Amino acid sequence: MTESPVLPLTRTCPYAPPAEHVQLQQEPVARVTLPDGSQAWALSRLEDIRAMLADPRFSSDRQREGFPLQPPGPRPAPPRQPMIGLDPPEHGEARRAVLGEFTIRRMNALRPRIQQIVDEHVDGLLAGPRPADLVSALALPVPSLVICELLGVPYADHDFFQTRSANLLDRTIPAEKRYAAANEIREYMATLIIQKEKQPTDDLIGRQIAKGADREDLAGLGFLLLLAGHETTGNMISLGVMTLLERPSALAALKQDPAVTPEVVEELLRYFTIAEYVTSRVAREDVEIGGVVIPAGDGVITLGNVANRDPAAFADGDTFDIGRGARHHIAFGFGPHQCLGQNLARVELQIVFDTLFARIPDLRLATTTDELSFKDESTVYGLHSLPVTW
Amino acid sequence: MLQVIADLDRCVGAGQCVLTEPGVFDQDQEDGTVVILDDTPEDERTITRVREAIHICPSRALALAESGASGRTDTP
Numbered sequence: 193m194t195e196s197p198v199l200p201l202t203r204t205c206p207y208a209p210p211a212e213h214v215q216l217q218q219e220p221v222a223r224v225t226l227p228d229g230s231q232a233w234a235l236s237r238l239e240d241i242r243a244m245l246a247d248p249r250f251s252s253d254r255q256r257e258g259f260p261l262q263p264p265g266p267r268p269a270p271p272r273q274p275m276i277g278l279d280p281p282e283h284g285e286a287r288r289a290v291l292g293e294f295t296i297r298r299m300n301a302l303r304p305r306i307q308q309i310v311d312e313h314v315d316g317l318l319a320g321p322r323p324a325d326l327v328s329a330l331a332l333p334v335p336s337l338v339i340c341e342l343l344g345v346p347y348a349d350h351d352f353f354q355t356r357s358a359n360l361l362d363r364t365i366p367a368e369k370r371y372a373a374a375n376e377i378r379e380y381m382a383t384l385i386i387q388k389e390k391q392p393t394d395d396l397i398g399r400q401i402a403k404g405a406d407r408e409d410l411a412g413l414g415f416l417l418l419l420a421g422h423e424t425t426g427n428m429i430s431l432g433v434m435t436l437l438e439r440p441s442a443l444a445a446l447k448q449d450p451a452v453t454p455e456v457v458e459e460l461l462r463y464f465t466i467a468e469y470v471t472s473r474v475a476r477e478d479v480e481i482g483g484v485v486i487p488a489g490d491g492v493i494t495l496g497n498v499a500n501r502d503p504a505a506f507a508d509g510d511t512f513d514i515g516r517g518a519r520h521h522i523a524f525g526f527g528p529h530q531c532l533g534q535n536l537a538r539v540e541l542q543i544v545f546d547t548l549f550a551r552i553p554d555l556r557l558a559t560t561t562d563e564l565s566f567k568d569e570s571t572v573y574g575l576h577s578l579p580v581t582w
Numbered sequence: 583m584l585q586v587i588a589d590l591d592r593c594v595g596a597g598q599c600v601l602t603e604p605g606v607f608d609q610d611q612e613d614g615t616v617v618i619l620d621d622t623p624e625d626e627r628t629i630t631r632v633r634e635a636i637h638i639c640p641s642r643a644l645a646l647a648e649s650g651a652s653g654r655t656d657t658p
Binding site: 287528 | 594595596597598600601602609610611612613614615634637638640641642
């Protein structure tokens, strides 16, 4: 029995998956050792990952024995996990309760307000010093404000949950500190819900209360949506700006024709696949994937960044190509858990890129990409800061 | 004649079909599940986009079938 290779979880180049992940495409269903010493399976083909994520025999339950990439040690069990950790039938019920809040029509109805938020932040950027940090001036506050307004969470508290969100996703800090961060956000939500029970508000949390949602479940949902709406879109904004500033022809196409923007957004999502480990699973029974039987109880890691460059699905996938038609990517996952907020993210990204490059046409990086600091330690890839000038 | 079929029990309201072909697909505004606006599109380009929607549907809730035929479907 040969030793299985240790799977690194960090990227060495923002524009490429780790070399070891690319190597694994030779063995698309591979037995691997994770940095913490535990064993799991790694999938690197798009079709295998789609099949796995659509198969109810794989569980999303983070508390199930064998679920990979969880912080080590005993974990405090909340009464019930939020949607992301539920399996059928509970998952379907929980998701359906909020689906109406995230329809395409509802997301489009948010456009004017999102536009206003983006404009205000671009105003602030232009009024401030040069160079400026795009992450703190625009990339993070815009999605943060949008999700706060949608949920009905006071934006004034954003520092509180931003620091805790970052801690929770940081693989390098002790597990108890990560769990403490999660509990603090959850408690914050519980307090907010009690307040809204007394004084009803017309926002997502308020409407869920009116529908008779369970308080604990709603605290978990609010926590999940706040976290997911914070870290992900913000990282895609900064990575997207960096990428476009380094690819003048793609940027020119975007500036010239707003119809191109959704294509650019889709290609950026594919190219970075920033939350690839979130779609990991654990097998509930023995299941065959890609010709290999994965035994019950074994964890499965999805190498989404490699899969989103799978030659069987994307010709010349290492090339950033806004004309490729990338909509079958799995940056938002696949199967019944596919990102609930994906269409909100698309709208936000489209508005941000259109507005930013129209209003600051000579925007440029104030540093080289070699000097940039990436979130290598985080479960969600991104940039710590992005110095820009104009 | 091809018929668009949706399995509402499987649908998870991701809205990818609406983004792909809004002339055929919409969402229920209450629970987000798919609503078929035109279940027998005849235009080739529309049918191509319906096939794309079938392929990217995360819950594999959509299919194209010969209307009147039993059981022969184009599933993702």
